[in-house]
Amino acid sequence: MNNVERHQYILKKASEGGHISVSNLCEELTVSSVTIRKDLQFLEDSGLLFRTHGGATLQNPYQTDRPVFEKEKIHSIEKSKIGKRAAQLIEENDSIIIASGTTMQYLAKEIVPKGNLTVVTSALNVSQELIKHPNVEIIQLGGSIRHSSNSVMGQFAEDTLTNFFCSKLFLGVDGIDEEFGITTTNAQEAQLNRKMIHAAQKVIVLADSSKFGRKSFGKIVEFGKIDILISDSIPKKYIELFDSLGIQTIIC
Structure with missing residues (x-):
């Protein structure tokens, strides 16, 4: 094949397999690998694909920050199903932590508290979603408002978490990468998420399928800290990885 034929073949394979x-x-x-890497560099420079570690993909693997009011309209059906399934894991008289993100809002909408629930x-x-339930005690963390996620972050929120230990943390993420772990677009929020993980007995990640194979600026943690992952669809290689780490996967 000449250069043009190779480029056409590469783009065809990428459109068929995703990666x-x-x-x-x-x-x-x-x-040779040198030839392929030059081809991938040319195609990326031409705006036709994105290079990744050891390969390439047609989908941009790097997540950027977007307003919560924009994100809540994306993959809304999938997020609603994930939120409904996650709500079933909340037990009677439970004490839980809910992080920020649009999927967390869908979770809050689906919560029907059994007995008294502390969040x-x-x-x-x-x-705002949970305040309608009289038997839900809400502990709102304080701190600096992050407008894009409609949530708080910073040292004050992190220090407050040291006073609590809850049975479960429900955590939303912006990216899930097989080498980099789980990530979010903001470093301060990633730090707060790590404090939440320390304050919870079980870590439950809620992520729609668009988050796989992507990474964001702020690394939250390695996969080994996760207990359960709930999604509408999980790529096979991630299911195999999670199985090897003892992470329970729930597809809804």
Whole structure:
């Protein structure tokens, strides 16, 4: 194949599989890894794909920050199903932490408290959803308001969390990468999420399928800290990875 034919082949494989690896392309096209990497560089410079570690993808793997009012309209059906399934894990007289994010708001909408429920949260929209329940005690963390996520963050919120220990943390993320772990678009929020993990017995990640294969600026934690992951769909390689780490996966 000449250059143009290789480029067309690479784009075709990427559109079929979502992600292509350098090693597979070398084998299929009988060329060196140097040639394939130059091809991928050319295609990325042309705006036709995005290079990743060991390969490339047509989907931008880097998540950027967007306003919560914009994100809540994206994948809303999937987020609603995830929130409904996650709400079933809340037990009678439970004490839980709910982090920020649009999927957390969908979770809050689905909560029907059994007995008395205590909720510690950084998210203002979560508090607004739960305030209608008289048997839900809401502990709203304080701190600096992050407008894009409609939540608080900072040292004051982190220090407050040291006074609590809850049975479960429900955590939303912006990216899930097999090498980088789970991430969010803001470093301060990532730090607060880590404090939440320390304050919870069980960590439950809620993420729609668009989050897989992506990474954001602020790393929250490695996969080993996660107990359960709930999604509408999980790529096979991630299911195998989570199984090897003892992470329970729930597909809804």
